[in-house]
Amino acid sequence: MKLLIIEDSEALRRSVVVGLNNLGFTIDEAGDGATGLSMALLNQYDLLILDLMLPNVDGMDILRALRKQNLETKVIILSAKNLTKDKIDGLMDGADDYLTKPFSFEELHARILALLRRGKTSQVNNSLEIDGFTLDLETKSFSYQGQIIDLTRNEFKIIECLFLAQGRVVNAEKISEAVMGNFDHLSKNTIESHLSSVRKKARQCGGDLPIKNKRGFGYIIEKSHLC
Template sequence: MRLLLVEDDKETARYVSRGLIQAGHTIDVVSDGKDGLALAIRENYDIVILDRMLPGLDGLSLARTLRTAGSHVSILFLTSLGGVNDRVQGLDVGGDDYLVKPFAFAELLARVNALGRRAPMRSEGDILRAGDLELDVGSRVVKRGQERIDLQPKEFVLLETLMRNKGRVVTRTMLLERVWGFHFDPRTSVVETHISRLRAKIDRPFAKPLIHTVRGSGYSINDSP
C-alpha cells in the first residue's frame, strides 16, 4: 500500500517508516501539517498516519479539511494524546482508527493492514503504466505486453517508486529512503544491485529498455530514451 506519515518527531518517523517499508509498503514522510495536507490532497494514498500535535497545521484540522474536501483516504491517528475525549475528537473529525504512543510496532502494522483490507478499491492510480509495462498495485502483478514478470518484494517496491515518478529522475538517495528506509547514505551498492536485477527482468528480454540511468543523478523510467 501507499502510505503518508505526518510526524514531526524524527526518531518516531524514522522508526515507523523503516518498519513499514520493510513490511512491503511505500511511504512518504513529512513533518509539517500543511505539507501533509497538500500531499494528501494531491497524491493518491491508501492510508494517512497522522500525529495530532504538528507544526503548521494540527492533526485534527488536517483530518477535518481532508473530509470536507471529499477525501475518503483512511486516517490513522498516531499520537500521545490518549484520553477518551482525545480519541472521540479524532474519530469525530473523520479518523478511522486511533493508536496511542508509546505503541508496539506489531500493533501499528496490524492496524495499517486492517485499514488496508477495509479501504475501498481506488478507481485510479492502482494500475501504473510505462510503455507496454503495467504494474497493478492492488494485485501486485507486473506484466510487459502479455508476459507476466515475477518480482521479489523489494524489486516490486523499487519498480513502483520509479513508475509513480515516470518521466522524472529519482535519485539514489530517494530510492534508499523510500524502498529501504535509509535516511542517510550507508555507502551500500544495494540500489545498483537491485536496479541491475530489475533490468534483467524488465528490460533485457525485450527490445526496448524502459529503465534509464541519468548519470550523476539517478534513474528514470520512461518509454523514450
C-alpha cells in the same frame, strides 16, 4: 500500497518509515502539518498515519480538511493524547482508527492491514439506485430523483453500508464497524437517530427511505424495493 506519515518527531517518523518499507509499503513522509496537508491533498494515498500535535497546521485541522474535500483516504491517528475525549473527537471528525503513544510497531502494522482490508471491497458500478434513490460511491453523494440529500459523514456511511448490503440484514455491530472502525462503538440508539434524520431529509425531497428495521436482527433494504 502507498502510505503517508505526518509526524514531527524525526526519530519516530524514520523508525516507522523504515519498518513499513521493510514490509513492502511505499512511504512518503512529512515533518510538519503544512507540508503533510499539501502532500495529502495533491497525491493519492491508501492510508495516512497522522500525529495531532504538529507545527504549522494541527493534525485535527488536516483531518477536517481532508474530509471536507470528501477524500476517503484511511486515517490512523497516532498521538500522545490519550484522553477518551481526544479519541472520540478524532474518530467523529473522520479518523478510521486511533492509536496512542507509546505503541508497538506490530500493533500499528496490524491496524494498517485491518483498515486496508476493509478498503478492498470494489464495486463494478460507481452508483447504486434503489427506489429513486441514488448513492454515488465516487462522489460520496446521495440523492432522490436528482435532488441532492445533504448527509453528514456518519449518515452517509450508514446509508452506504446498507445500500451495499441490499437484500441482506445488517446488524448494529456491522453498521458500527463500517462507520467507526474497530476502535469505537456506535450505539443502536445513535444509529436509529442517524437513520431518522436521513428519513426526514428524504421525505423533504418526496422520497420514502427503503430501509426497514427488523427488530432483534438489524436493518435491511427489502427485496421488494430493489431495482
